[in-house]
Amino acid sequence: MAFRILMHRKTLTTMHQRLLLLCLLCGFVLLPLLGQAPKREFRGVWVATVANIDWPSTTGLSTSRQQGEILDILERHKLNGNNAIILQVRPTADALYQSELEPWSRFLSGEQGVAPDPFYDPLEFWILEAHRRGMELHAWFNPYRITLDTTDSLSLTHIIHSHPEWIFTYGERTYFSPANPQVWEFMTEVVVDVVRRYDVDAIHFDDYFYPYQIAGQELPDSLEFQLFGGEFYPDRIGDWRRHNVDTIISMLGAAIKAEKSWVKFGISPFGVWRNRSEDIYGSETTAGTSNYDGIYADVLLWQRKGWIDYLMPQLYWRESHPAVGFSTLAYWWNDFGYGRHMYVGLAPYRLDKKSQHPEWRKEKYLLRQIDLIRNLEGLHGFAYFSSKHFFRDDFSRLNSKLQKKHCLTPALVPEMPWIDSQAPPRPMDIRLEGETLVWEAQEMSDEMDRSRFFAVYRFDRGDNTHIKSAQNLVELTGETRITFKGGIPSGTYRIAALDRLNNESQLSDPLEVQ
Template structure:
């Protein structure tokens, strides 16, 4: 605790709120895991499940303006016209989602090292204006909350915890450095020693305790200031690619002495972040739900007897995220694994994974939502031709039927919003509207 306190004394000199610091202080932990293979029995239950309607959710991505705001709006020189175009686009989307029967929007508020709200920790996102740090003239998060709640829809604030940028181009470096004279500046400027390159992106090093505290303080800022219904982290924890691995050797030498392997130490770091965020949200606003949307495969049975009968990329081994353990320990209110394969994909069958996750949550109070691949519907695929049959409707129907037939599955989340507007998905969209719409 003394180490934690000294850490926060240093952090207090930065732009972190006192309430976030107090919450974070109660969360410090540094015990290493007992073994590489996680236990097969639950550890502790989470908080009681709330009685609620089935989740019918959708992810609305802002990174690279994938779903919103409209790319064309950034080039509008008149501020009032730009704001009007962005807000109209969002309300039109919400009207469409409401007509389809969507009841929850997972809105990406931190797509990288910037914010879609007036933060005291992060600079304004360039997604709204084209320039990092430039005030867009309104609060996108508050606008989303007002408009969604007006329509009876919930909003979960979706954070990408570690990503700082989507590329490492010289122009991106220049944009990040340009925030040095702003308040707040980019973390790229304030804490250059936290920054690593991985997956051809600038990311925070998850092994640095202060970096994890910084992320937790950002979540605390949103939860304390906004009436969000939930908080979600996506599957980007440790993110590497074969040609762009994360060089955390120095961090491992500094902090990993108690661990037999770097992999075990990395999983411990991810565990600490989840613990901190979970405890912070529970202390600040217990009614705000906390969830994670990890890769669909926790571990393959070939690597762990508790794993699924699959042969896919595993979160435990590749993202260093022991997602099953978080469920068992009651750290999450819900988990939303991304099961983006059809029933016929033998390496990672939809039904095999959905039922495996149902067994994981069964003895706990963690809700299970299944993320499904709307983005694959209607797309030609040699390995997954099912998505092309009758506009993808039969495969979609089978997945939704399974979700509704397994008691432990509490709903479905579609990835992602803009695919509702694509020509190849229209049969599926009509089917969703007939199944879910009022």
């Protein structure tokens, strides 16, 4: 019966998919309010530090130039309506923050183990400046990757010098072994160290679990399979590999919440869990690899078990892709949230006027992907890979359309009631000091009840209590004041406080500005 119900739902989904896809291709948008972005929506952007993809733009920059680039990045994405930065803080078993466990990243100075000079803590600076702007900071870790190629030079303080038994080489890269229990413990220690010492909003992993398979090369874990395989040995090596990754995800999920219950844990996996040809629950795709069979990551299990708080599958394909069409996968992931959040990773990096695929030549096709996401109830937002592309000259039209239409109003990050649903107390003493709107946050002893961000609403006339949509939302900030350039517009202003899980308080008293 359960299977028949599932298939019936899939049949209905396919019908809805075809109807919505037809509307999107014809240029129609089915949002309840035409052009109105939702009030609650995750809008993230990845900032990759590996190989200096996004930041810093090159190695060896001065502290002031590194910080200047941080501010430029935050300002650009704030202007584009983003509310979260996904910052890569551990690209190759090194740190873009001060750590006793791992060396400074070479992508800062050019040499692993060398601190910024003059000294500052990059992660601390990113957090401070993101929070000032009302943006979350998700700390992005690569759990297993140690080197990118055989020429990488590791600091003498790197832990692999004292624990060479923890690693293996596959292709030209070196990795921590996902099978070694000591690696599980070390990885948990590294992540919890950041959770404990930094005010991050989430821990984020991408799709690098077991390495993507190289044709003609077997993973070098046969000896470990004999040592640690247990009940899986000798003929269930795939299940054993998945068990190894399941174990570290479960450990991390519990450890993060034990340290700070409000810190989220999210995964951004490869865009295909399994093909339908491999599993009746798989997607109608013909991908050459998958999470489950290719990199041994059973991400649906993690979501269903509640070990993580969100999934963000990387749907980096065009609609007409013959093997992995965008809407096919968006609809598939829409059905597998298990009561947690599901976001979608988007690929603006593919936009190119000279692309051989027409759908990547114009920004309208990326915007249609956003429209589709907003029309699927089980999807709660999106993130862009990656930051640097929004600084390209040919992105001026996309930036403009985001600012003037698709993300015209700010958005609050969706709540996570399975962690906490208690709203903070409302702001008090709202007043005008010159051209600056000022208010007070009520002090609370419990960290979960404290105000983290503030939503500023402005009403033209009539009802000044309507906040169900983003229509009257003018600003999201981490400060208790906001200055309007060119003078504060007239209207009625009210402020709501948001706690760490984005639960929204009652509105402050109104302030009339003539």
